[in-house]
Amino acid sequence: MERQVDLDKLTDGRRYGSGDMVRADSGGCVGCSACCRGMGDSILLDPLDAHRICACFGVPFEALMADHVALGVVDGMILPHLQMVGEDEHCIFLNAEGRCGIHKVRPGFCRLFPLGRLYENRDFRYIMQVDVCAKKNLGKVQVRKWLGEKNIAVYERFVKDWHYFLKDAGETLLEEGAGEDTRRNVNIYILKQFYLRGFEAEKDFYQQFNERLAESSAVIVKNH
Ligand code: SF4
Numbered sequence: 667m668e669r670q671v672d673l674d675k676l677t678d679g680r681r682y683g684s685g686d687m688v689r690a691d692s693g694g695c696v697g698c699s700a701c702c703r704g705m706g707d708s709i710l711l712d713p714l715d716a717h718r719i720c721a722c723f724g725v726p727f728e729a730l731m732a733d734h735v736a737l738g739v740v741d742g743m744i745l746p747h748l749q750m751v752g753e754d755e756h757c758i759f760l761n762a763e764g765r766c767g768i769h770k771v772r773p774g775f776c777r778l779f780p781l782g783r784l785y786e787n788r789d790f791r792y793i794m795q796v797d798v799c800a801k802k803n804l805g806k807v808q809v810r811k812w813l814g815e816k817n818i819a820v821y822e823r824f825v826k827d828w829h830y831f832l833k834d835a836g837e838t839l840l841e842e843g844a845g846e847d848t849r850r851n852v853n854i855y856i857l858k859q860f861y862l863r864g865f866e867a868e869k870d871f872y873q874q875f876n877e878r879l880a881e882s883s884a885v886i887v888k889n890h
């Protein structure tokens with residue numbers, strides 16, 4: 667989501683594309699799990715994250731909602747995020763060895779870290795956040811390799827489409843002066859369409875997502 671922050675202080679000042687090299691490689695994070703602790707409600711799950719985790723455990727999204735995922739409000743929209751648990755507030759998926767218990771299907775937020783995304787002009791670029799990774803002397807790595815997404819172009823299209831769909835939906839609600847009931851109904855509709863309804867494992871995720879996005883945009887988004 668978009669935040670008003672002083673980017674020069676928080677990043678190395680550059681913008682990266684997926685083909686660029688960046689000093690982000692934490693070398694396997696040996697002995698460290700700092701960014702899996704104390705993250706509050708910031709580890710948001712997009713529909714692909716939720717689909718991958720559900721498919722990995724063979725459970726519907728409702729099952730994750732029981733104790734792994736909670737709902738929070740981000741820029742006026744209700745979205746799911748991973749829960750932090752215990753006295754040290756560690757991620758619910760951090761295992762006893764201090765490693766990610768869902769490494770292969772970890773959320774996009776975790777795949778990116780210490781990179782982040784900067785959304786501008788209906789597009790986004792990658793940014794390198796400074797002083798967020800506990801490891802010093804990070805290695806150079808190509809952004810797309812760091813993300814580990816097979817089809818980076820399709821993935822980036824999805825990231826953009828999801829981000830701007832939520833943004834447009836939020837702005838439409840604002841412009842229309844939507845009351846509490848309308849806001850709640852729109853948020854419930856989005857949660858159902860993109861999380862609770864689930865995506866069929868046998869079919870291409872992106873195709874199913876795009877169909878639902880077109881359907882939902884026609885219902886919710888106006889003039890953006
Ligand atoms: S999902 Fe994995 S990588 Fe992400 S915060 Fe949790 S334990 Fe860490």
Ligand code: SF4
Binds near residue numbers: 696
């Ligand atoms: S803080 Fe850096 S080194 Fe530590 S787990 Fe996170 S990415 Fe890895």
